[in-house]
Amino acid sequence: MPSRELTVTDRYLNMPVKAGAPRCRMCIKIDGEVVRAFHVELAGDGIDFWTFIDVSAWQGQSAVITLEADPVSPDEDQEGAIHDDALDALELSEEIKDAAEIYQEALRPQFHFTTRRGWHNDPNGMVFYEGEYHLFYQHQPFSVSSFTDKSWGHAVSRDLLHWEERPIALYADQEGQKWSGSGVVDWRNVSGLQQGEEPPLLLFYTGTGRSVHNPKPDDFVQSIAYSNDRGRTWETYAGNPIIPNITPGNRDPLVQWHEPTQRWVMALFVGQPESWLKDGNQVATQFFTSVDLKEWRYESTVDEFFDCPALLSLPLDGDASDLCWVMYRADMKYKLGRFDGRVFTPETDFLIGQRGECAYAPQVFNNAPDNRRIQIAWGRTKAPGMSFSQIMNFPCDLSMITTEEGPRMRWTPVKEIENLYQSSTSCRDEVLTADADPIELARGQHFDLQTVIAVGVAHEVEITVCGVSLICDVTGKQLTSEGHSAPLSLRDGKLHLRLLLDRISLEIFAEDGLVYMSLAVIPDAENDLITIRAIGGAATVETFECHELKSIWPKS
Structure with missing residues (x-):
């Protein structure tokens, strides 16, 4: 087993990565104790990118680094692929190696959050405190693959646009991987975890039992981490777990305050007999309540809700005295109903929240200002050849409005996006002659496009953005793109459409946000045309605005 001893003289330990290289188990030991253990696809020949780990906590100390074949799912050829000199390529430095290349990559989204290096998925722990939006997320910082050992990455923003990536908040450790969960502000210090003048921030997460750090059998439990310095550093609660294992795989605690009952409420995915999405298991969510955030009492179960269940209330048509309760699951299917602080009683069948492929496990910021319900979902995209993988979809304000079918959820990109507007193109009352060549409306590669089209007697209206086609079937009343x-x-004979196009995603908002479709696409980088045409009859572009968006990332 290769090993290397070095003195920690700088903040970062940089590691070369090759996507698809054999998975290795790397351990960092200080005074004989394993302080970090993780999987990495360590490059031999042909480096794809450099990743890093912050080792500043052990400044001046001697570290022993070891490397061995993946103990979780060993590959027949993997043992021989680890060379004795594999650790020689590791480098200590005060700066992240190749930092100037971060955010400058060809497929790096320009106005969606992406992590600096590696893989991320579910948004976690979303909470607002003292002017800062805290976004945590499932993170594998040492690979662009989604294999084991998820930690909690952390980023902070003051405007929902520009994000500063912070050190990893929760690493996989003896408690296992840190799977998804939520975050709250303990305003009254009911947990007793406050130290100092400010209330603590609490994170609720699932500890999986098994990790590279601790390869024992899975025993999923629910636990707490807390911060007394506005989320800069985190400690795990000494009394963990707060909820022991119920069924194998139970996970994703979502905690929020319920004002009418003066209780904290937790929604937790607990399937029977196991909490895995496979035949023979019944998926369900259980509700628990607490007065101190540490002791929890079971209250009820609601069937059919799995991964990352969420519950929230929304004022109907903006009327704060008329709240609608909505519960949704990771695929964004939702039910409307009643919630009394203990039991959710559905009053509808499942309604479809998003029609695409690129939005999963959404979460809403706790404690957001002005009672806003701001949602971010994991955007399941592809970025081949890049040093990062996946995106967060653009933040949306959630609302509930009355429709002919009853109350329905609506998604609206947060108004802060207007601060990214730079060059703009607009037109009004542009007549589309039937079956004529497409009309060029604008050019751009990452933009916010808003239009209202009177479909007239057209059979179809086709909009093409950077080579990606959207077709409105007027007769069938369908909007189609990328399958x-x-x-x-098409109320009043008009198509209301908004598009957010970035380098690896297209988010579509139709019917003023009642229709939300998020797609994983890679637009043609050589084609910046935005065109429209009418098929089978004439139509009219009543209004059109296209705002090219500034990059949210610092320039190198």
Whole structure:
């Protein structure tokens, strides 16, 4: 087993990575104790990118680094692939190696959050405190693959646009991987975890039992981490777990305050007999309540809700005295109903929240200002050849409005996006002659496009953005793009459409946000045309605005 001893003289330990290289188990020991253990696809020949780990906590100390074949799912050829000199390529430095290349990559989204290096998925622990939006996320910082050992990455923003990536908040350790969960502000210090003048921030997460650090059998439990310095550093609660294992795989605690009952409420995915999405298991969510955030009492179960269940109330048509309760699961299917602080009683069948492929496990910021319900979902995209993988979809304000079918959820990109507007193109009352050549409306590669089209007697209206086609089937009242479709009402004979296009995603908002479709696409980088045409009859572009968006990332 290769090993290397070095003195920690700088903040970062940089590691060369090759996507698809054999998975290795790397351990960092200080005074004989394993302080970090993780999987990495360590490059031999042909480096794809450099990743890093912050080792400043052990400044001046001697570290022993070891490397061995993956103990979780060993590969027949993997043992021989680890060379004795494999650790020689590791480098200590005060700066992240190749830092100037971060955010400058060809497929790096320009106005969606992405992590600096590695893989991320579910948003976690979303909470607002003292002017800062805290976004945590499932993170594998040492690979662009989604294999084991998820930690909690952490980023902070003051405007929901520009994000500063912070050190990893929660690493996989003896408690296992740190799977998804939520965050709250303990305003009254009911947990007793406050130290100092400010209330503590609490994170609730699932500890999986098994990790590279601790390869024992899985025993999923629910636990707490807390911060007394506005989220800069985190400690795990000495009394963990707060909820022991119920069924194998139970996970994703979502905690929030319920004002009418003066209780904290937790929604937790607990399937029977196991909490895995496979035949023979019944998926369900259990509700628990607490007065101190540490002791929890079971209250009820609601069936059919799995991964990352969420519960929230939304004022109907903006009326704060008329709240609608909505519960949704990771695929964004939701039910409307009643919630009394203990039991959610559905009053509808499942309604479809998103029609695409690129939005999963959404979460809403706790404690957001002005009672806003701001949602971010994991954007399941592809970025081949890049040093990062996956995105966060653009933040949206959630609302509930009355429709002919009853109350329905609506998604609206947060108004802060207007601060990214730079060059703009607009037109009004542009007549589209039937079956004529497409009309060029604008050019751009990452933009916010808003239009209202009177479909007239057209059979179809086609909009093409950077080579990606969207077709409105007027007769069938359907909107289709990239193999995904959504129903339209075309009220008053008009298509209301908004598009957010970035380098690896397209988010579509139709019917003023009642229809939300998020797609994983890679637009043609050589084609910046935005065109429109009418097929089978004439139509009219009543209004059109396209705002090219500034990059949220610092320039190198």
